[in-house]
Amino acid sequence: MSSLREGIISLLIQVSAEEEIRNNLDIPLFETGLIDSMGMVELLVQLEEKLHISVSITEFTREEWATPNLIIAYIESLGAVHES
16 A cells, blocks of 8 residues: 555544544445545545645545545646655
8 A cells, every 4th residue: 555545544534523534435434424525524634744745625526525535636647746
């Protein structure tokens, strides 16, 4: 597992306080209540602070960020410049 991928998963677990995310990367975060809108804002802040990945709140959509796998894919699509 890449360090970027692992970092994102760790942040999701931290924000949601749910270890199950590590075992099920397709778990629907909003539908299950694991993350709400405040949790997503916290995730965006943590992504920038800990992984140096800047995602504007205006770029965020629930559909694109519905599961851990979708979040990882979106961030990976931003390019290697964010992996530093």
